[in-house]
Amino acid sequence: MRPILAGSILLWSILGISNSSGGFREVTFQDFKSSLLEKGLVKELNVMNKSYVQVVLQPESRSYLAENPNTIFYFSIGSVDHFESQMESCQDKLGIPDNERIPISYHTTGNVASALVQFVPTLLLIGFFVYMGRRASGSGGLGQSGGIFGIGKSKAKLFDKETDVNVKFKDVAGADEAKEEIVEFVKFLKDPERFERLGATIPRGAILSGPPGTGKTLLAKATAGEAGVPFLSVSGSEFIEMFVGVGSSRVRDLFATAKKNAPCIIFIDEIDAIGKARGKGGQMGGGNDERESTLNQLLVEMDGFNSHDHVVVLAGTNRPDVLDPALLRPGRFDRHVVIDKPDLDGRAEIFKVHLKPLKVDSTLDIPSLAKKLASYTPGFAGADIHNVCNEAALLAARNGKDQVSEIDFEASIERVIAGIEKKSRVLSPEEKKTVAYHEAGHAIAGWYLEYADPLLKVSVIPRSNSSLGYAQYLPKDQYLYSKLQLLDKMCVALGGRVSETLFFESITTGAQDDLKKVTQMAYSQVAVFGMNNELGPMSYQQNDNEPQFQKPYSEKTGSLIDDEARKMVSEALDRTTKLLTSKKNEIEKVAQLLLTKEVLTRQDMENLLGKRPFPMDPTPLEKSINDIKSQE
Incomplete structure (x- = not known):
């Protein structure tokens, strides 16, 4: 109903007529010609906006047509030229003299609807900016006012020292050395005069680096909780926007807010988003320039002419090797705290x-x-x-x-x-037998190799990570590996493939992941760890974080690396084959028991094969059990 009413108002406006009690009646040009024009009832014609023609009738024609006096007749035209040609042709046929022909006048009328249509794009644009301004002002961050002009405000979240930061050092476990290094910042912030009276300056900040999930963010919050100071948290990616100059503006606003709340802590998570070394990556202009300008502003704020006192900056990253050297120098990030995986x-x-x-x-x-x-x-x-x-x-x-x-x-x-057990994945008897002998080969190879990790469990139940079976070991917490240990690990990894060759006519694709590990270990010993006699003590480790356009060695050296790695794998394969051939009966026992029980523990292996034939230190599990028994 509303579109019809709007159309009527628009038509009314276009015709430029005030018609309160009558109505509109549209006729075709043919009806106009036969019913009105040929009968001499037309007084004049008004062409409105080059689209419609309003017909003005003779006064006496109303009674003849039996129409409401206020009824308006009109018809539409395609073009003015065509309409004039038609009218001239019709009046020639009717024999109307030139001085008596029907006058035609042209009118252009303005109307509210057409004016509004012209302003629609402008209104939409204004509405878009108002909407974006409200979103910018209400999206959190430190600058809640300013509307769309607050886009340069920092998005850092301010945690109140009394209500929001409740994490203490006692809540951070497994990082005792890192806590010892970071506790010094707590002393700085709690009692800065104690150090400043001797001429010392408060360190600017610390880089918390380490593998994902080791507690870098938690340690930063604990530092703020122990120090009892405000804590500003922001992600490195929040400084980067599509608008030029926004990153630098947000850095300035962040440090201005920190100065107002000093002493306080700023924590920038994933600082590598803005702190990558400048002039690398081969990018030209655009986002790279914006990132570098943001980094430059951060460098100035941390140690420039307008550096702030009593503001400590903590930053977390998983990739400290890609950070700009100017960011890591003393005076900016004075401490480099490494949070490694716990022992x-x-x-x-x-x-x-x-x-x-x-x-x-x-x-x-x-x-x-x-x-x-x-x-x-x-x-x-x-x-x-x-x-x-x-x-x-x-x-x-x-x-x-x-x-x-x-x-x-x-x-x-x-x-x-x-992964979880895939109970829906039902193996055929042939596949299950292959998996059992494959896993038994791994277990036997590890059982009779001195430097292999102790076996905890072996299973032939399919898992959700696409593995059809798996063996779980208990490696020791160690940071150095000898060549003998690495060679034994290679043999254990090849145990599954060798077992398949001993018990089946054809090998399967089940050893793909094992072969990948063996190849990686061989190349690491040859080209990275310097454990090969032919190449000598040389390390050609490449940085995976940067694009390498050429290898750091010649083609002859690369060929030698390939030959020595292949030779090392072949020797490990021969060694594993000799071992498992001599232990073929033991593989048969383990595989048959696996087919029956599906999961074997270390105790099952000892009941079946006896103790491992090597004098060994207790495993971590045995050590923990012995400690428990001694405490009891």
């Missing part, structure tokens, strides 16, 4: 923190459970451990339990390492 004791402490909120089985001792779980999770970071505890609670709830038991934790560790 066995560190993992136990982290487990204690994350076990507190869980409703753990009351019969379990939390410290003992934490030590045991820590021995199961070598190489896990703090975020991984939190994920294990959370998955255990979810698994217990899914099974309708009231408490989280030790079995739930072990199942969650398996899920994090190898």
Whole structure:
């Protein structure tokens, strides 16, 4: 109904007529010609806006037509020239003299609707800017006023020292050395006069670097919580926008706000988004220039003519090697704190923190459970451990339990390492047999090699990470590996492929991931660790974070690296083949038991094969169990 009414108003405006009591009647040109023009009822014609023709009738014609006196007749035309030609032709045929022909007048009328149509683009543009301005002012950040002109305001979130920052150093476990380094900043911020009276200056900041999930952000918040000062948190990517100059403006606004709240802490997460080394990457103009201008402003703010006192900048990154040297120099980031993955004791402490909120089985001792779980999770970071505890609670709830038991934790560790069991993936008997002998080859090779990691569990149950079986080992927390250890690891990885060649006529694709690991270990020994006699103590390790347009060695050296790596893999394959050929009966026993039980533990292996024939230090699991027994 509304479109019809709007159309009527628009037509009324176009015709330029005030017609309060009558109506509009549209006729065709043929009806106009036969019913009005040929009968001499037309007085004059008004062409309106070159689109419509209003017909003005003779006064006496109303009674003849029996129409409402206020009825307006009109018809549309395609073009004025064509209409004039038609009228001239019709009046010639009717024999109307030139001095008596119907007058035609032309009118152009303005109307509200057409004026509004002209202003629609402008109104839409104004509305867009108003909408964007409201979003910019209401999107958080420090500058809540200013509308669209607040786009240069920093988006850092201010945490109040009394209500928002409740994290303390006791909540950060497994990073004792990093806490010792960072605690000095707490002393600076709590009592700066103690150091300044001796002429010392407050350090500008610290880079917190390390693998993902090790607790860099948590340690920064704990520093703010211990110091009792405001904490400004911002991501490095929030300085980068499509508008030129926004990054520099936000850096200035961030430090201006920090100065008002001094003493305070600024934490820039993922600083590599703006702190990459300048002049690298081969980019020209655009975003690269904007990023560099943002970095330049950050350098000036941290140590320039207008540097701020009592403002400590902490920054977190997983890639400290790509940062600009000017950012890392003393006077800007004075401390470089490396937060590495925790060792066995560190993992136990982290487990204690994350076990507190869980409703753990009351019969379990939390410290003992934490030590045991820590021995199961070598190489896990703090975020991984939190994920294990959370998955255990979810698994217990899914099974309708009231408490989280030790079995739930072990199942969650398996899920994090190898994925969930794929019960829907049913292997054929031939495939299951192949997987059993493949995994038995890995297990036997590791069992009879002195420097292989101790076996914890071997399974032939398919997992969600596309593996059809897996073997879980318990490596020690060590940072240096000997050549003998690396060679034994290569043999263990080749055990599955060798076992297939011994028991089946044809090998399968199941060893693809094993061969990838073996190849990587061989090339690392030859070209990175300098463990090859032919190449000598040379290391050709390349930086994966930067594009390499040519290799750092000649074609002859590259060919020699390939030959030596291939030779090393071949020797490991021959060694593994000799070992497993002599232990063929043991492989048969393990594979048959795997087909029956699907999962074998270390105890099952000892019952089947006896103890490993090497004098060994206790494994992390055995060490934790012995510690528990000694405490009891």
